[in-house]
Amino acid sequence: DSGVTQTPKHLITATGQRVTLRCSPRSGDLSVYWYQQSLDQGLQFLIQYYNGEERAKGNILERFSAQQFPDLHSELNLSSLELGDSALYFCASSVGTLETEAFFGQGTRLTVV
Amino acid sequence: GQNIDQPTEMTATEGAIVQINCTYQTSGFNGLFWYQQHAGEAPTFLSYNVLDGLEEKGRFSSFLSRSKGYIYLLLKELQMKDSASYLCAVRDNYGQNFVFGPGTRLSVLP
Numbered sequence: 001d002s003g004v005t006q007t008p009k010h011l012i013t014a015t016g017q018r019v020t021l022r023c024s025p026r027s028g029d030l031s032v033y034w035y036q037q038s039l040d041q042g043l044q045f046l047i048q049y050y051n052g053e054e055r056a057k058g059n060i061l062e063r064f065s066a067q068q069f070p071d072l073h074s075e076l077n078l079s080s081l082e083l084g085d086s087a088l089y090f091c092a093s094s095v096g097t098l099e100t101e102a103f104f105g106q107g108t109r110l111t112v113v
Numbered sequence: 114g115q116n117i118d119q120p121t122e123m124t125a126t127e128g129a130i131v132q133i134n135c136t137y138q139t140s141g142f143n144g145l146f147w148y149q150q151h152a153g154e155a156p157t158f159l160s161y162n163v164l165d166g167l168e169e170k171g172r173f174s175s176f177l178s179r180s181k182g183y184i185y186l187l188l189k190e191l192q193m194k195d196s197a198s199y200l201c202a203v204r205d206n207y208g209q210n211f212v213f214g215p216g217t218r219l220s221v222l223p
Contacts, residue, residue, distance in 0.1 A: 045212070059210070100146070100161040103157075
C-alpha cells in the first residue's frame with residue numbers, strides 16, 4: 001500500500017457525461033500528479049499540483065481540469081467524455097516537486113460506453 | 114517534438130543480466146526516470162539520472178549519455194519477479210512536461 005488513495009476504483013459512464021476522480025495523497029506530501037494510461041497511448045503525464053498551485057502541465061485536454069484543495073487532496077474532472085477517454089487514471093504524490101519521490105495510487109479505471 | 118523510443122519486448126533468463134535501452138529526442142532535458150510496472154499494478158519509481166554517468170541501486174543501474182540522447186537500465190541477477198514493463202520518461206527543459214516512452218515488456222524465464 002503506497003498510502004495514496006484514489007476513488008472510485010472503477011467507473012462506467014456514457015459518452016458526453018462528466019466525472020470527477022479523487023486522489024488523497026500520502027500524509028505530508030505536497031505534490032499531486034495525474035497520469036492517464038491507455039492501451040494505444042501508453043502512460044501520459046497530465047498535470048502536477050504543488051501545495052495548491054499548478055506546477056507543471058502535460059498533454060492535458062481542455063475538456064479535463066484538475067485542482068488541489070487546501071487539505072491537499074486533488075480532483076481530476078473529465079467532461080464531455082468520449083470513448084477514447086477510457087483509460088486507467090493514476091494519481092501520485094510526493095513530498096517535494098520531483099517525481100523521484102513520488103508514490104502512485106492504484107488508479108481509477110474509467111470506461112466510457 | 115518529443116520522442117522516446119525503447120524496445121517493445123525483451124526476454125531473459127533467471128540469474129542473467131539484461132540491458133534495456135532508451136533513446137530520446139525532446140525539447141530540452143531536465144532528468145530521465147525509469148519506472149517498473151507489473152501487469153495490472155501502478156508504476157513504481159526505479160531510478161533518476163540528470164547528469165551523465167552511472168547510478169546504481171542494488172541490482173538495478175541506470176546510465177545516461179546526454180550528448181547521445183541515450184540511457185539504459187541494467188538489471189543484474191534477474192529474478193522471476195522482475196518480469197514487468199519498464200518505462201523510461203524524460204522531463205523537459207522547463208520542467209513543464211514529463212514524457213513517457215512506450216515501455217519495454219521484460220519476460221524472465223526460468
